[in-house]
Amino acid sequence: MHVPDGFLNAPTSLATGAIAAGVVGISLQRASREVRESGPALAGLTAAFVFAVQMVNFPVGAGTSGHLLGGALAAALVGPWTGLLVMSVVLLVQGLLFADGGLTALGTNITLMGAVTVLVGFLVTRGLLRAMPKRLGSVVPAAAVGALVSVPIAALAFTGLYAAGGAVDLSIGRLAAAMVGWHVLIGIGEAVITAAVLSAVVATRPDLVYVARHLQADLVLVDDQGRTTTVSPDRPVAAKPAGRSLGAGVAITLLIAGVVSLFASANPDGLEFVGAKLGFGEAAKESAVAGSPLADYGVSGIGNGHVSGALAGIIGVLVTIGVGLLVAKLASLRRRAESASEPEPASRA
Amino acid sequence: MTGGAGDGLYVAVDSPVHRLPAQVKLVALVGFVICVVSTPAHAFWAFGVYAGIVVALVMTAKLPAATVLRRMTVETPFVVFALLLPFVAAGPQVDVLGVSLSESGVLGAWNVLVKGTLGVVAAIVLSASTSPRDLLTGLERLRLPRTLVAILSFMIRYVSVVSGDLQRMRVARESRGYDGGSLGHLRAVAAGAGALFVRSYERGERVHLAMLARGYTGMMPSMARRQATAAEWRRGAGLVVVALLVAVAARVVGG
Amino acid sequence: MSKPAIEIERLAFAYPDGRQALFGVSFRIERGERVALLGPNGAGKTTLVLHLNGILGSVAGGAGTGRVRISGSDLHREHLAEVRRKVGLVFQDPDDQLFMPTVRDDVAFGPANLGLSGAELDERVHEALVAVGMQDHADIEPHHLSFGQRRRVAVATVLAMRPDVLVLDEPSSNLDPASRRELADILTGLDVTLLMITHDLPYALQLCERSLLMDGGRIVADGNTRDLLADADLMSAHRLELPYAFNPLSVPGPEHA
Numbered sequence: 001m002h003v004p005d006g007f008l009n010a011p012t013s014l015a016t017g018a019i020a021a022g023v024v025g026i027s028l029q030r031a032s033r034e035v036r037e038s039g040p041a042l043a044g045l046t047a048a049f050v051f052a053v054q055m056v057n058f059p060v061g062a063g064t065s066g067h068l069l070g071g072a073l074a075a076a077l078v079g080p081w082t083g084l085l086v087m088s089v090v091l092l093v094q095g096l097l098f099a100d101g102g103l104t105a106l107g108t109n110i111t112l113m114g115a116v117t118v119l120v121g122f123l124v125t126r127g128l129l130r131a132m133p134k135r136l137g138s139v140v141p142a143a144a145v146g147a148l149v150s151v152p153i154a155a156l157a158f159t160g161l162y163a164a165g166g167a168v169d170l171s172i173g174r175l176a177a178a179m180v181g182w183h184v185l186i187g188i189g190e191a192v193i194t195a196a197v198l199s200a201v202v203a204t205r206p207d208l209v210y211v212a213r214h215l216q217a218d219l220v221l222v223d224d225q226g227r228t229t230t231v232s233p234d235r236p237v238a239a240k241p242a243g244r245s246l247g248a249g250v251a252i253t254l255l256i257a258g259v260v261s262l263f264a265s266a267n268p269d270g271l272e273f274v275g276a277k278l279g280f281g282e283a284a285k286e287s288a289v290a291g292s293p294l295a296d297y298g299v300s301g302i303g304n305g306h307v308s309g310a311l312a313g314i315i316g317v318l319v320t321i322g323v324g325l326l327v328a329k330l331a332s333l334r335r336r337a338e339s340a341s342e343p344e345p346a347s348r349a
Numbered sequence: 350m351t352g353g354a355g356d357g358l359y360v361a362v363d364s365p366v367h368r369l370p371a372q373v374k375l376v377a378l379v380g381f382v383i384c385v386v387s388t389p390a391h392a393f394w395a396f397g398v399y400a401g402i403v404v405a406l407v408m409t410a411k412l413p414a415a416t417v418l419r420r421m422t423v424e425t426p427f428v429v430f431a432l433l434l435p436f437v438a439a440g441p442q443v444d445v446l447g448v449s450l451s452e453s454g455v456l457g458a459w460n461v462l463v464k465g466t467l468g469v470v471a472a473i474v475l476s477a478s479t480s481p482r483d484l485l486t487g488l489e490r491l492r493l494p495r496t497l498v499a500i501l502s503f504m505i506r507y508v509s510v511v512s513g514d515l516q517r518m519r520v521a522r523e524s525r526g527y528d529g530g531s532l533g534h535l536r537a538v539a540a541g542a543g544a545l546f547v548r549s550y551e552r553g554e555r556v557h558l559a560m561l562a563r564g565y566t567g568m569m570p571s572m573a574r575r576q577a578t579a580a581e582w583r584r585g586a587g588l589v590v591v592a593l594l595v596a597v598a599a600r601v602v603g604g
Numbered sequence: 605m606s607k608p609a610i611e612i613e614r615l616a617f618a619y620p621d622g623r624q625a626l627f628g629v630s631f632r633i634e635r636g637e638r639v640a641l642l643g644p645n646g647a648g649k650t651t652l653v654l655h656l657n658g659i660l661g662s663v664a665g666g667a668g669t670g671r672v673r674i675s676g677s678d679l680h681r682e683h684l685a686e687v688r689r690k691v692g693l694v695f696q697d698p699d700d701q702l703f704m705p706t707v708r709d710d711v712a713f714g715p716a717n718l719g720l721s722g723a724e725l726d727e728r729v730h731e732a733l734v735a736v737g738m739q740d741h742a743d744i745e746p747h748h749l750s751f752g753q754r755r756r757v758a759v760a761t762v763l764a765m766r767p768d769v770l771v772l773d774e775p776s777s778n779l780d781p782a783s784r785r786e787l788a789d790i791l792t793g794l795d796v797t798l799l800m801i802t803h804d805l806p807y808a809l810q811l812c813e814r815s816l817l818m819d820g821g822r823i824v825a826d827g828n829t830r831d832l833l834a835d836a837d838l839m840s841a842h843r844l845e846l847p848y849a850f851n852p853l854s855v856p857g858p859e860h861a
Contacts (some may be wrong), residue, residue: 056515552699562762
């Protein structure tokens with residue numbers, strides 16, 4: 001749903017306007033390589049395609065039909081930055097020409113339906129493709145999951161924005177539950193449609209699909225008796241520098257930890273609540289690290305509860321990432337040592 | 350013959366609003382809506398003034414009321430959301446016609462409805478009085494990056510072509526007896542969409558070739574023809590100033 | 605003696621997927637000549653023509669050998685802008701060429717890229733539109749024009765760059781008979797060297813005194829259009845057919861225009 005004027009207050013609208021402008025600016029730079037090679041014509045035509053396809057009634061089963069939002073699909077087809085530009089352009093046209101989405105809500109709509117769906121969809125798709133076998137057949141499932149996840153996360157982001165500047169007082173917990181619940185359903189529809197459309201493209205022109213650029217199709221070999229064997233190429237894709245997507249992932253995690261956590265409820269969590277009710281809460285002993293500077297999700301020494309919580313979240317994320325990288329590095333060193341001592345696999349007949 | 354993305358949206362009459370350059374209209378209308386959004390919901394009189402201004406705009410732009418009302422149906426999703434609010438919001442309840450509604454929910458519904466509607470009509474005034482080309486020119490004048498304006502321009506230009514392709518595919522599909530509805534038909538519809546992407550992509554490549562053949566080296570030529578005069582800017586600013594006064598008064602004076 | 609407008613020497617080209625499209629094509633076209641490029645589908649006509657303004661070929665970073673000279677100068681990467689000015693390419697689908705919001709913007713695109721602006725640019729646009737008879741449609745959006753009108757505007761977009769050579773890919777395809785004749789009148793009146801890819805053999809005879817016949821990436825015949833069309837064996841050997849009841853020997857050709 002396109003957010004209209006007045007849903008969020010003016011400061012929040014202006015803030016999302018700034019975020020959208022920043023993200024679009026970055027995309028123009030990053031996509032400039034892609035866009036310059038094939039010109040703005042390609043992005044414009046893809047935007048026209050997304051706009052047209054959003055009107056299509058896709059049958060999603062049980063007699064119902066759904067519509068495509070397109071963020072994850074765009075990311076899979078033309079890449080994250082061009083995809084972001086494409087979705088932003090669609091939203092701009094809808095807002096400026098069709099009055100669909102408020103003029104002051106353009107920043108909000110671009111942030112949610114442009115940036116969040118495209119980037120989350122892309123990160124999930126790409127992450128899954130890294131873990132799955134490097135074959136063309138992996139593209140559609142990976143993108144489907146990317147599409148599935150992108151929609152509720154955008155709904156969550158909307159809830160965060162609403163908590164910051166919503167015009168009406170609503171219980172944020174209830175809003176989040178309702179939004180995310182409803183948008184998981186929508187996400188399923190999005191996943192189904194994305195999978196269907198993407199598999200049609202992959203079947204005919206996989207060379208046009210951004211996320212499939214370096215993947216090889218399975219080869220079907222026929223011998224002299226007419227029997228077929230399917231061989232999947234197991235050559236590993238050349239490792240691409242993880243820097244950029246890793247950076248984006250870290251940025252988003254930090255955003256969630258630092259900002260969205262501000263809206264976390266101060267109420268006791270499920271366990272504590274039940275514990276208080278049933279009386280075993282007192283049995284909880286002080287943890288051995290209760291005295292640490294980051295205990296209880298706060299940074300000792302910082303008075304403002306919000307800042308303290310946010311800072312603790314950010315520090316926690318950075319430490320987790322640091323530890324995770326260390327473990328991964330150690331594991332890869334170990335794997336490399338092991339494989340060096342293995343014999344070469346016998347070549348296929 | 351297919352129409353463009355702006356077809357049916359642009360009402361081709363001559364009016365003072367039509368004659369204003371797009372960049373002035375964009376700034377004025379966005380400024381107006383910001384003032385509307387910043388006005389507290391309980392200052393009902395302020396919204397009466399805003400509504401009056403908006404009606405005056407529609408009349409000055411000589412837009413047919415039926416057209417404006419028809420285009421306002423784009424509001425429907427958030428109208429539905431607004432009408433739900435009195436039932437789901439928390440806080441002190443109030444009795445309306447025997448139904449217990451949340452007081453803040455009712456106010457919230459009013460807030461969403463009135464601001465959203467005023468915003469929609471402002472946007473309708475903008476798109477009905479500005480041709481798509483002029484709108485692009487205005488955006489370029491407002492320093493939107495040229496590449497972005499170019500992408501917008503191509504999108505607007507080719508939406509009708511791509512939709513036409515989609516329409517032809519749909520006609521071909523239905524001529525073969527497909528009637529839509531069951532999941533098994535998803536593949537047919539999705540195949541059409543997939544083919545549409547390939548066609549659009551290939552057309553994008555051909556357009557790029559055509560651009561190269563006419564000397565394109567990466568920089569789009571400027572489309573903007575003339576700058577807005579000071580008088581025109583003053584007219585646009587006038588709208589924002591009035592709205593600003595109302596908004597400030599609403600905050601100071603209250604409901 | 606002035607330099608030939610187009611000089612191709614043993615041009616060979618293969619696409620990135622390995623498919624070879626041109627196998628050593630050579631020919632000369634003198635200034636002011638009007639030449640039709642005939643041949644069955646897949647003969648390599650469009651591929652050849654894309655070499656003339658540097659979109660394909662070694663100058664574009666592709667894989668090929670041979671020489672392309674336009675008005676006596678070799679194609680060089682630094683001079684691409686100049687080459688693209690000299691050789692005006694009109695593609696088959698006018699919607700691919702009319703990509704700007706209005707007719708005026710489209711016709712102005714080329715000369716603007718050449719550095720023209722202001723009154724000079726407006727003049728050039730007007731001149732090109734008058735040449736194709738579309739000067740009253742300058743501020744119309746392209747999707748409001750009929751197909752034939754879009755074809756004519758596409759020609760204008762190229763004429764605005766004042767090319768030495770005008771290359772057209774299937775100019776008469778999908779045109780209704782009146783538009784077809786209007787286009788023929790326009791092309792006859794232009795003062796350019798003309799190279800026209802076409803399946804429309806009567807059109808070729810009407811407008812071009814000379815024809816090149818291509819098949820399988822090679823030039824298989826080069827001569828007077830009437831002689832080529834009247835050679836029944838040549839026609840059938842390369843999947844060309846004359847329209848019903850059309851006798852090339854019985855109609856006046858461009859020599860009588």
